[in-house]
Amino acid sequence: MPNKLTATVICCFIALSLFAQKTIAIKCGNLFDAKAGVILKDQVVLVKGNIIQSVSPASSFKEKADSTIDLSGYTVLPGLIDAHTHVLLQQDITTKEYADQLLQESIPYRTLRAARSALISLKNGFTTIRDLETEGAMYADVDVKKAINRNIIPGPRMFVSTRAINTVGHYALSPEEFNWELDLPQGIQIVNGADEARRAVREQIAHGADWIKIYTDRGYYKAPDGSYHGLKNFTKDELAAISDETYGSRKKLVAHAVTHEGIQDAVSAGVISIEHGFGMDDDCIALLAKKHVYWCPTIYICDYMSEPRAKEGGMMDKYFMQTFGATFKKALDAGVKIVYGTDIGGYSWDEPQAKDFEYMVKWGMTTAQAIQSATITGAQLLDMEGKIGVVQPNAFADIIGVKGDPLQDIKILQHVQWVMKDGKVY
Ligand SMILES: [Zn+2]
Numbered sequence: 114m115p116n117k118l119t120a121t122v123i124c125c126f127i128a129l130s131l132f133a134q135k136t137i138a139i140k141c142g143n144l145f146d147a148k149a150g151v152i153l154k155d156q157v158v159l160v161k162g163n164i165i166q167s168v169s170p171a172s173s174f175k176e177k178a179d180s181t182i183d184l185s186g187y188t189v190l191p192g193l194i195d196a197h198t199h200v201l202l203q204q205d206i207t208t209k210e211y212a213d214q215l216l217q218e219s220i221p222y223r224t225l226r227a228a229r230s231a232l233i234s235l236k237n238g239f240t241t242i243r244d245l246e247t248e249g250a251m252y253a254d255v256d257v258k259k260a261i262n263r264n265i266i267p268g269p270r271m272f273v274s275t276r277a278i279n280t281v282g283h284y285a286l287s288p289e290e291f292n293w294e295l296d297l298p299q300g301i302q303i304v305n306g307a308d309e310a311r312r313a314v315r316e317q318i319a320h321g322a323d324w325i326k327i328y329t330d331r332g333y334y335k336a337p338d339g340s341y342h343g344l345k346n347f348t349k350d351e352l353a354a355i356s357d358e359t360y361g362s363r364k365k366l367v368a369h370a371v372t373h374e375g376i377q378d379a380v381s382a383g384v385i386s387i388e389h390g391f392g393m394d395d396d397c398i399a400l401l402a403k404k405h406v407y408w409c410p411t412i413y414i415c416d417y418m419s420e421p422r423a424k425e426g427g428m429m430d431k432y433f434m435q436t437f438g439a440t441f442k443k444a445l446d447a448g449v450k451i452v453y454g455t456d457i458g459g460y461s462w463d464e465p466q467a468k469d470f471e472y473m474v475k476w477g478m479t480t481a482q483a484i485q486s487a488t489i490t491g492a493q494l495l496d497m498e499g500k501i502g503v504v505q506p507n508a509f510a511d512i513i514g515v516k517g518d519p520l521q522d523i524k525i526l527q528h529v530q531w532v533m534k535d536g537k538v539y
Contacts, residue, residue: 134162138178143188150481163536192240192511194491199458231268238529246277255321307354330375341392391433409454453487
């Protein structure tokens with residue numbers, strides 16, 4: 114226990130360091146108000162340390178800031194949120210690409226590459242990411258997050274899920290495709306039965322998982338009537354154990370679920386969000402709307418991988434792309450909470466991270482709604498409302514600038530020109 118004198122010294126130090134924090138006035142030609150979904154003209158954002166102090170019209174701004182950044186020729190927005198990334202993955206469109214990473218790259222090597230992914234995300238204007246599993250790189254996402262938070266490497270705010278969970282035989286690398294005599298590395302934590310499932314959740318949380326990710330389905334197919342289906346990965350007991358242990362530890366559950374069976378199982382296990390849902394049917398849309406479950410559709414990757422996967426004999430992504438637009442429109446009209454997420458890392462980090470916006474707008478969202486999916490909706494998903502996804506007093510100073518007006522042309526978000534995270538310019 115510190116004595117009284119030490120405590121006083123610490124308090125004085127904190128007070129002095131707060132006092133010493135510099136203020137920056139950012140002059141914004143256009144400022145996107147994420148809550149209202151409109152552009153405000155000629156605003157000044159005052160940042161102190163890593164927090165936004167005030168937002169006011171330039172005409173009434175009187176404060177003397179320590180420095181000024183002139184973004185009067187830009188549209189300024191809150192830092193974007195990508196709710197589905199893989200910093201530890203460098204594209205796995207083909208089976209070989211995935212296997213090469215797990216077989217030829219050590220986890221330290223993959224973590225070095227992840228540092229590059231994190232920097233790319235930041236430069237892309239995605240100042241917060243929910244990274245949905247390491248694909249065989251164990252708990253290295255927790256290390257990347259720590260290194261960012263300790264200012265060792267630049268990167269976005271990270272919410273991590275560590276290893277993710279699936280059952281035996283339902284994830285790569287598959288013994289069927291390799292020499293079965295080898296002890297193959299696995300892209301996932303494998304469980305069998307409720308006790309092992311519970312243990313995996315405990316282990317992942319102990320290592321720093323913010324979210325627990327499960328894969329509730331696999332083996333997708335199109336029935337003769339055109340409906341999509343898949344095979345279930347978990348028993349009811351396993352799902353119940355995972356859910357109980359996750360929420361009992363005040364963590365959150367998320368599921369990779371693509372078609373009816375997997376989505377129904379995921380929702381009954383109490384997931385906060387459904388990832389992909391490419392083959393979602395009307396029943397699932399109604400269920401998500403009723404239960405207020407978020408849908409993170411990861412659209413671009415489905416389109417991006419449909420051709421190369423078709424060449425390998427997998428036709429499902431092509432089929433999904435034929436109906437994705439209509440599914441998206443139905444979900445939007447039904448009031449499903451659609452959150453922006455890309456699955457980048459599944460496709461190359463050198464590809465655009467803001468590409469999903471284009472599809473969302475093409476399929477019925479207004480440009481403002483599309484940006485809101487990557488700002489206020491992302492913040493709600495992460496329980497960070499008022500802290501991220503908005504440019505307003507008391508929020509973190511995560512702010513980006515683009516040339517032109519993204520409400521007029523959403524593609525502009527693929528060319529972020531200026532990024533501030535936590536009050537620091539990158
Ligand atoms: Zn993913």
